[in-house]
Amino acid sequence: MAKSTLDLLQGTLDLLMLKALSWGPAHGYSVARWIERLTADALTIGEGSLYPALHRLEEREWIESEWRISENNRKAKFYHLTSKGRAQLKAETANWTSFVEAMSKVLRSNEQPG
Amino acid sequence: MAKSTLDLLQGTLDLLMLKALSWGPAHGYSVARWIERLTADALTIGEGSLYPALHRLEEREWIESEWRISENNRKAKFYHLTSKGRAQLKAETANWTSFVEAMSKVLRSNEQPG
DNA sequence: CTGCTCCCCTTGACATTCGATGTATAGAGG
DNA sequence: CCTCTATACATCGAATGTCAAGGGGAGCAG
DSSP states (O other): OOOOOOOOOOOOHHHHHHHHHHTEEEHHHHHHHHHHTTTTTTTTHHHHHHHHHHHHHHHHHSSSEEEOOOOOOOOEEEEEEOOOHHHHHHHHHHHHHHHHHHHHHHHHOOOOOO | OOOOBBOTHHHHHHHHHHHHHTTTTEEEHHHHHHHHHHHTSSSSOOHHHHHHHHHHHHHSSEEEEEEETTTTSSSEEEEEEEEEHHHHHHHHHHHHHHHHHHHHHHHHHHOOOO
16 A cells, blocks of 8 residues: 655656656656656656646757657657756756755754744 | 845745744744745745745644734734644655655666656 | 557646735834 | 834735646557
8 A cells, every 4th residue: 555645846847857858768658657666656747747747848948859659669759858958957956956955954953933 | 146045845835834933933024034044045935925824824723823022022923833733844844855855766866767 | 349558638726936015113313 | 203124914916837637549468
């Protein structure tokens, strides 16, 4: 059982997807499975989040797509990072790290407001 | 000038506020300043986020308020955690930790999708 | 030819953050 | 006194992004 899935924090999905695509072309479905497998289902990407995200990234020119045939012999849209996307991945990774550090400072502090 | 403030990820503000109030009663304004000071302005809480958050937490009965006089001799609403709030803080902290770990697995992996 | 998995997609509801804006009072400085 | 600044409360609309719930088509195994 123990199928406790965490909700994604808004904004982190883009980072996750960019990271997944940093290894080379992949289609949406496989990206979602990859994230679930890696995190042992701690993170789940619903399709209603997945495809809008993909389209968003493409519109911002961080990724590009082309139709190909998947490993399972089905039509699938393969996405790959653009150079803009690579820069964005770097920026968002740094941003995430800073954010986690800032949160950490607050959560571990023992000084009170006032 | 390096005044680069990070946007808050949706959902993390509640956790921040609960943590701030875990030290005892405080008013909204001082909580916001506390967070900014602790994180060296990496995190900034706008008033348009602060007050809705406070009202939200109060409605969920995680905090309670009463009017008092502030350190600066002004009327201010002091908030303190309820026991429900304390439980919530614990739960959200655990949740945050899990989330960061899951993200970390993805960001540091070197296995590709597919 | 049935059912299953893969793979694409859209829509509407919902929650939250942010920038702008508005009120009022205490204390400082002229 | 009078004005200015910092404190302290609040609300509003716009923007964003996630999710649940829908829909469709095509390969493959039985």
